[in-house]
Amino acid sequence: MILNTGIKVLSSLIILTCFSLKNKRFESRSESLFQKQSDTIISKELEEYIKEERKYLDSQCVTETARAQADIKKGKLVYFHYFGMVESYRSNAEMDVLLKQKNIEVGTALYYCTVPPELQNCYEDVMSKEIDRKFGPKFIDSLRHIADVQYVKKNIDKVYDFEECDTISRYPGSKSYGDFFKDYEKDFWKNVHYPDEFEYRKDKEFYSSISAKFTLHKNGTVSDIDIDLTFQNKKNYKYSSYFINEIKKFIKKTKWIPAKTMGITVNSRVPLTLFFK
Structure with a gap:
């Protein structure tokens, strides 16, 4: 999609450029036409790309939500460390052990700045809400506190x-x-x-x-x-x-x-x- 867009835009730019070079007496007119048509082509292609991407993301979110709901019915729960936050928590190893003791699996996920928040990590969001529902909204924070204390005691001379x-x-x-x-x-x-x-x-x-x-x-x-x-x-x-x-x-x-x-x-x-x- 992106490659085709680039080829179309490039071709249009070449045609418009040749037209302006061959018609010197219409130079100012052709320059404005060149700019106007170029902007129109790019904006239309970009708009189409955004629509297609939105459809794909909507479809992915629906699929991931359904998968999470199916896993929950099977008794599966997963807690996710988000990329960008993983290193900020020194006690992730201790946290993972505590989660597994509660039969909660551990995974990692990413945040994408170019994707609408409501359309990314749909599987992870469903799992997070289910963990809160089953164990209470303060469960993860209390577990993190215990994990942090364990980490410090293990690293008392650090x-x-x-x-x-x-x-x-x-x-x-x-x-x-x-x-x-x-x-x-x-x-x-x-x-x-x-x-x-x-x-x-x-x-x-x-x-x-x-x-x-x-x-x-x-x-x-x-x-x-x-x-x-x-x-x-x-x-x-x-x-x-x-x-x-x-x-x-x-x-x-x-x-x-x-x-x-x-x-x-x-x-x-x-x-x-x-x-x-």
């Missing part, structure tokens, strides 16, 4: 990314997760002073900053401190060692609160970013 952990403050004295990001920077600059010849930021669109990442262990100790420093004004790089030493001292003397994930204390990687004036 160093977790900051985002994998519960939203609790890692900084002492901060009342909330949000305060964490403001309080450590405020306290750092209370005791760190700019050198006399430090050149402050002039361009408001660009920032100078110093970033640090470190491993915060379950017992509260820190290790593996990495520092990255960027100055808008290159003359300030002569103060690099001063600021690097200051942030290392700040990290080491702070009594950080170990992270938790699923309520379990774990090792984590902590990022800090501080901006210069």
Whole structure:
């Protein structure tokens, strides 16, 4: 279908182009005719293609819905991991075991951005609704929670990314997760002073900053401190060692609160970013 469309459009374009070259005195007229007919051909072919595709998808959805209903009558249930979400769930292996204990099979599915949502994954949607009907709407979420706890317990010595952990403050004295990001920077600059010849930021669109990442262990100790420093004004790089030493001292003397994930204390990687004036 697409190949035939391309050939038809190409042929029409060649004919119209030849016509315009042979008729110089009608150049402006032929150019407008060329554009108009080309657009008409393309839009008609595209419209026809969309109609045919819609018919096919409608037919597929009806078939997949019927297949799912037939499988359910046979006692078959399938839970689907959707592509694009699979890697975001660290506990899929544990989840699969729990599902199979409930006699629920496991599969994978894709989302297509070019296909109307109501016409894709029709088999999967029917199965999802049946699982909710049979076990309750909170069943999958409760199972995922159990799977996540199992995963953490199996990987208790792993160093977790900051985002994998519960939203609790890692900084002492901060009342909330949000305060964490403001309080450590405020306290750092209370005791760190700019050198006399430090050149402050002039361009408001660009920032100078110093970033640090470190491993915060379950017992509260820190290790593996990495520092990255960027100055808008290159003359300030002569103060690099001063600021690097200051942030290392700040990290080491702070009594950080170990992270938790699923309520379990774990090792984590902590990022800090501080901006210069």
